[in-house]
Amino acid sequence: MSPTTARPTGRRHRVLATAVALTLGLGTTLASTLSHAPAAQAAAHTPSVLPAADQPTQWWYSAMGYDELHKYGTGKGITVAMIDVPIDPNVPELKGKVASVKTLCSDQSVATARDASADHATNVASLIVGTGRGNGGPGVRGIAPDATLRYYAIGKGANDICNNSVDQTMGQTVDQAVKDGAKIISISLSGQFNQPFFIEALARAERAGVIVVAGADDEGGVYYPALANGVVSVNFVDRHGKLDPDAAHGTQSAGEVDIAAPGTNMLMGAHQGARWVSGACTCSGSSLATPLVAGGLAAVWSHFPQATGNQILQMMVNTPGMKQGTTSHGTRGWVYDFRRVGSGFPAVKQSGGGFGWGIFDPADMMYRQYQQFPDVNPVLEVSNADTVLPTWSQVTGKPLPGQGATATATGTASATSSGAAKAPSATAGGGSSLPWLLGGVVILLVVAGGVAMVVVRGRSRQAPAEEKTLEGSSHGSGI
Incomplete structure (x- = not known):
């Protein structure tokens, strides 16, 4: 989940430092970007090798129903914080946003950059509040264009995390x-985020009602912070609704992935030298799926300002795209899609x-009633097991109900059509199978050569007692 990563799956910069390693989950096809990668890294695939139907475009707009979503909510009044590496706030997509x-x-200059080191954060931010304006190519539209975006940089790379531990810097x-x-x-980062300072800060944020969204790893696993208890872990899918080959898959991600979103072959921007070129990156990764979920939740919350963050998340898990x-x-039977098509959902x-x-x-969350x-x-x-961080008691400030109890608080509401206002009959822009993927969790900086952090598998959540699937679905296998 690195900053701006157009996915040539094998290409991930790893600059190892004494105590940290940041991993970016996006791959890029730009020659200028690749020039920053170690010679031993595999070259990124180019759009020309893809089938015509899969050429990189901004396909997720129609797949997710942007226009319909924005009739009801654009994120106005909702503050979204984004934590990443340097950003370029002056590109057309982000100017004034x-x-x-x-x-x-202490070195404030690490917050911004005008080169490839800012590609990841710049693209990720554009997916939340992008203007749609570009330079030399199509600019990116944000899923929550009117949200208030506050950006926080943790440094330029593994050798500059505020001269502190990643744990302390991330927690603060x-x-x-x-x-x-x-x-x-x-x-959109992943790595060693299961240490005390960060875990305690995470618990405080969740207790305050803040929704935290993080991406799964782009190498098939789920790590902290996505693995942390109470955090929405995001996987990534392609335009057909299939899990990306680099996404978290199968039993390895059982009980660890919460939601999937677009993140494969997405047309984004990249710096070529000091010049930003829109549409120059064929990007893929959980780093891209993560802001779509965070921004999408902001858009929904702006339509239901009286709802709690927990109710917004309940709406999310009870309203997945299906048809x-x-x-x-x-x-x-019912299979996963980008939109909720039909009625009488299981x-x-x-x-x-x-x-x-x-x-x-x-888009279809807008047709639900949060009060239910x-x-x-x-x-x-x-x-409160020591394999679950933060623990339930850390987050709630309360003793565990029923000593020794371990369960997932899913609530009782089901995703049936009974609670919906009027279910729209929108088409799912390109998705026809049941693909879900969880966005990257390893501080993955995509595009410009990511910063690497020694990725250590976090303590895993307890897997569900039984495999839970939608009726008639075939998870990950498509139709």
């Missing part, structure tokens, strides 16, 4: 974001693999 740029580093940055009024925090289709087993259950509850569908959902975080495991 970033409310503040901060870093807790999360606290600052909450102090600055963030209702949602988006983290009637033929599964890989040849039977008719109860939604978390999958045993990389889709979590399904594909994120903010409990004020309970559906991704917060009710456990």
